[in-house]
Amino acid sequence: MKARDVQLIVVDDEDAAARRVAELLAESSREGKEIVLTGGRTPGLAYEVAAELEPDWSRAGVWWGDERCVPPDDELSNFGLARRTLFDRLEAQPGRVHRIRGEDHPAVAAASYERELKGTTLDLLLLGLGPDGHVASLFPNAPGLAETERLAIPAEPKLEPFVERVTLTPPALRAARRIVFLVTGDEKAQAVANALAGRPDPAVPGSLIRSESGETLATMCSRSIALSN
Numbered sequence: 001m002k003a004r005d006v007q008l009i010v011v012d013d014e015d016a017a018a019r020r021v022a023e024l025l026a027e028s029s030r031e032g033k034e035i036v037l038t039g040g041r042t043p044g045l046a047y048e049v050a051a052e053l054e055p056d057w058s059r060a061g062v063w064w065g066d067e068r069c070v071p072p073d074d075e076l077s078n079f080g081l082a083r084r085t086l087f088d089r090l091e092a093q094p095g096r097v098h099r100i101r102g103e104d105h106p107a108v109a110a111a112s113y114e115r116e117l118k119g120t121t122l123d124l125l126l127l128g129l130g131p132d133g134h135v136a137s138l139f140p141n142a143p144g145l146a147e148t149e150r151l152a153i154p155a156e157p158k159l160e161p162f163v164e165r166v167t168l169t170p171p172a173l174r175a176a177r178r179i180v181f182l183v184t185g186d187e188k189a190q191a192v193a194n195a196l197a198g199r200p201d202p203a204v205p206g207s208l209i210r211s212e213s214g215e216t217l218a219t220m221c222s223r224s225i226a227l228s229n
């Protein structure tokens with residue numbers, strides 16, 4: 001597969017992918033960087049390993065690329081995922097935690113997150129990739145993909161779980177210095193090909209997201225590129 005403006009890191013299995021991402025997270029935490037976490041099923045293992053590699057996150061700032069509109073202790077919460085798999089395993093908590101308030105009305109939560117984010121440079125942005133090519137909560141052909149001003153907006157889900165979302169917008173995502181996609185699973189092979197090698201297309205939101213001024217990496221299992229060419 002010939003990736004477009006993305007450096008591919010292809011590893012053998014899910015454990016190895018998690019470890020590569022955990023190393024980036026731990027290094028960024030140590031350096032006091034602004035780190036953006038993602039949700040979904042894939043990143044939990046990377047968060048657990050990151051906590052082992054660096055148990056002191058007191059220098060780091062932590063943000064989220066998107067959140068499901070549920071309270072923080074709900075099992076669907078992306079903040080909750082980070083708490084269970086990362087924060088609860090640390091010796092020192094992150095110095096700055098910028099949670100998206102999923103328990104609030106989505107428009108209110110998006111506006112207050114945007115105010116908090118304005119003026120901050122995000123150093124490391126972790127992104128999953130949905131089987132439909134979505135990233136954060138930017139789903140195929142969503143109106144938010146055309147956003148040019150706002151940094152965070154409410155969004156409708158197009159896949160499970162069907163709860164409202166708050167998501168960073170393309171300009172906010174692209175402004176991150178280093179974007180890292182973490183993708184595992186052979187069911188994502190077509191999405192990987194479309195998002196990382198295909199031309200920019202709103203039907204595949206991942207294809208629209210590359211770091212504007214830094215670098216974009218993708219850590220993935222060899223199985224996830226099996227169908228690509």
Ligand code: 6PG
Pocket residue numbers: 038039040041042043065066067068078127128129130134135136137
């Ligand atoms: C979310 C996400 C979302 C996720 C992808 C991949 O809140 O659901 O942030 O963009 O990264 O859907 O999710 P999986 O890892 O579960 O495949």
